[in-house]
Amino acid sequence: MLITACNTIQADLNLREGAMSSLLFCKCLQFAWGNFSEVVSYCLERLADNSRWEGSCHPFSWTTVFLVHSLKLKQRLEIHKALQFLGEVFLRENDDEVTATCLFTLALEGFSQMDVHRSRAECMIRLGDIYEKNSDLLKAQELWEMARPLFERSLQVKQIQDTDERLSGINKDVKEQHKMHLAQLAELSLPMGKIEEVNDSSEDEWKGENIGIVVVA
Numbered sequence: 001m002l003i004t005a006c007n008t009i010q011a012d013l014n015l016r017e018g019a020m021s022s023l024l025f026c027k028c029l030q031f032a033w034g035n036f037s038e039v040v041s042y043c044l045e046r047l048a049d050n051s052r053w054e055g056s057c058h059p060f061s062w063t064t065v066f067l068v069h070s071l072k073l074k075q076r077l078e079i080h081k082a083l084q085f086l087g088e089v090f091l092r093e094n095d096d097e098v099t100a101t102c103l104f105t106l107a108l109e110g111f112s113q114m115d116v117h118r119s120r121a122e123c124m125i126r127l128g129d130i131y132e133k134n135s136d137l138l139k140a141q142e143l144w145e146m147a148r149p150l151f152e153r154s155l156q157v158k159q160i161q162d163t164d165e166r167l168s169g170i171n172k173d174v175k176e177q178h179k180m181h182l183a184q185l186a187e188l189s190l191p192m193g194k195i196e197e198v199n200d201s202s203e204d205e206w207k208g209e210n211i212g213i214v215v216v217a
Contacts, residue, residue, distance in 0.1 A: 088126070124143045125163065140170060
């Protein structure tokens with residue numbers, strides 16, 4: 001057990017440094033499977049999180065295995081982490097924004113109920129990315145602004161910086177979008193003389209209809 005624990009810690013350190021450590025995680029899994037459920041959950045969570053394996057050909061099947069394992073053990077936190085990781089898979093691998101949005105939303109609801117600050121913020125960031133891509137800048141801005149204090153509470157310095165960069169960029173985009181909408185409204189507005197003419201015409205037609213009604217009566 002001690003050797004397995006040491007191996008998992010070493011694999012996690014390698015992973016943080018960007019080294020390929022999936023084989024070491026798999027070795028730990030083989031030893032712990034059926035004997036040490038906590039070690040299995042620990043290894044599967046790291047293998048399932050595709051964001052840890054950027055730039056590598058890491059199979060997303062580990063994410064599915066992590067979800068099944070968490071469901072079997074009824075691990076509420078791990079289940080919602082698996083849903084979050086699956087959202088990443090559908091967003092990155094399949095470019096399926098609809099499914100990814102559903103998965104991130106489900107995960108966010110669970111994390112909110114459990115008050116897991118960092119995971120809540122991560123889901124908000126991803127949902128904001130999707131809204132930004134679909135030109136819903138105000139919704140994206142709202143989600144990112146909600147995510148920032150959650151990163152602060154969980155002491156995630158890098159994520160705070162990334163969020164600030166997102167907000168800085170989108171604040172400019174929102175202002176530009178607002179100016180564009182005002183310009184479009186100005187182009188669509190009728191001249192004042194035309195508006196008065198239309199109003200006078202409508203009033204005359206209304207009076208004529210009323211007169212006709214009185215005569216018939």
